Amino acid sequence: MISMYVFNSLKATGNIMAAAYYEQGDVTVIWVMERWSNGALYEENRKSPAAEMVRVFTEAEGAVLKERLYMRELEWFTRDSPRKALPETDEHPLVVMLFVDVKRGMAAQFIRMNRAAIPAIQMDAGLLTFQLSQVVKYNTRFVVYKKFYNRDALQNHLKSAAIVPVIRFLQSAVKEPPFERAYHHLIEFAPLYLL
Numbered sequence: 001m002i003s004m005y006v007f008n009s010l011k012a013t014g015n016i017m018a019a020a021y022y023e024q025g026d027v028t029v030i031w032v033m034e035r036w037s038n039g040a041l042y043e044e045n046r047k048s049p050a051a052e053m054v055r056v057f058t059e060a061e062g063a064v065l066k067e068r069l070y071m072r073e074l075e076w077f078t079r080d081s082p083r084k085a086l087p088e089t090d091e092h093p094l095v096v097m098l099f100v101d102v103k104r105g106m107a108a109q110f111i112r113m114n115r116a117a118i119p120a121i122q123m124d125a126g127l128l129t130f131q132l133s134q135v136v137k138y139n140t141r142f143v144v145y146k147k148f149y150n151r152d153a154l155q156n157h158l159k160s161a162a163i164v165p166v167i168r169f170l171q172s173a174v175k176e177p178p179f180e181r182a183y184h185h186l187i188e189f190a191p192l193y194l195l
Contacts, residue, residue, distance in 0.1 A: 001053055001054050001057045001058075002020045002030060002032060002054060002189075002190060003020065003189065003190035003191070004050050004053065004054075005020075005032070005048075005050040005051055005053070005054045006018045006019060006020050006032070006190040006191055007050075007190070007191060008045075008048055008049075008050035008051075009034055009045055009050075010191060012041070012044075012045045012048070013041060014036050014037040014038060014041030014042070014045075015034065015035070015036060015037075015041070015045070016035035016036060016037060017033070017034060017035040018032075018033070018034045018035075018191075019032075019033055019034075019188055019190060019191065020032045020033075020188070020189055020190040021033070021095060021186035021187055021188050021189065022186070022187050022189060023184060023185070023186065023187075024184075024185035024186065024187055025185075031097070031184075031186060033145070035073070039070070069135055069136075069143070070135070070136045070137075071133035071134060071135055071136060071143060072133060072134045072135075072136055073131065073132075073133050074111060074114075074115075074132045074133060074134055074142075075114060075115060075118060075130065075131070075132040076129075076130065076131045076132070077118070077122060077129070077130055078128065078129040078130075078147075079127075079128045079129070093128060093147055093148065093149060093150070093188070094147070094148045094149075094150060094151050094153070094154055094185065095145070095146070095147045095148075095185070095186040095187075095188060096145075096146050096148070096154065096183065096184065096185055096186070097143060097144070097145050097146075097183075097184045097186060098143070098144040098145075098182060098183050098184070099141070099142075099143055099182035099183075099184075100141070100142045100143075100144060100170065100174055100182070101138075101140055101141045101142075101174060101175045101176060101182075102140050102142070102173055102174050102175070103140070103173050103174065103175055104140065106140070106169075106173045106174075107134075107139050107140050107142075109169070109173070110142060110169060110173070111132070111134075113165055113166050113169055114132050114144075114166060116162075116165075117162040117163060117165070117166055118130070119162075120160065120161070120162030121157070121160065121162055121163070124153075124156070124157055124160060125149075125153075126148050126149045126150070126152070126153025126154070126156055126157060127146060127147075127148055127149075127153065127157055128147045128148060128149060129145070129146065129147035130144075130145070130146055131143075131144070131145040131146075132144055133145070140175075
């Protein structure tokens with residue numbers, strides 16, 4: 001059902017990206033991520049037959065929508081088009097998502113640090129997608145989404161000189177340590193093929 005929703009979303013007017021993931025180690029935790037050109041087109045898509053099928057199915061199975069986050073995109077770049085697959089290989093892309101809730105008065109510094117790192121990380125051949133977003137209702141909450149070519153690419157990225165100040169910031173200027181509770185490895189399951 002969720003795969004069908006993702007495929008229909010990809011075809012919808014105003015859709016920039018749609019994908020579904022499950023949490024590594026727990027297939028019962030599902031993440032659906034979408035990028036839309038505007039909120040009205042997203043809301044219109046939520047009325048689609050595919051979206052209704054997902055609602056009916058999840059209610060019948062007793063699934064619970066834990067939270068729907070609306071985000072303000074601050075920075076985004078990608079090396080691979082959302083509708084273009086990576087070359088056939090034994091390597092599997094690795095998606096990591098980090099929820100960050102910074103201490104009061106630290107949001108602007110967190111944004112500046114990430115923006116300062118972007119020129120260097122754009123040169124990182126193993127990083128396929130980077131997205132920094134701010135949760136609309138909470139100015140101190142951010143989501144960092146990164147897609148890497150493989151696990152080795154992630155390890156190399158974490159050793160990058162450009163990332164060191166951000167990692168130090170995350171160790172001291174956040175409300176909760178993000179690596180213990182808010183760090184997620186995701187496995188993409190939709191789209192399974194390209195349109």
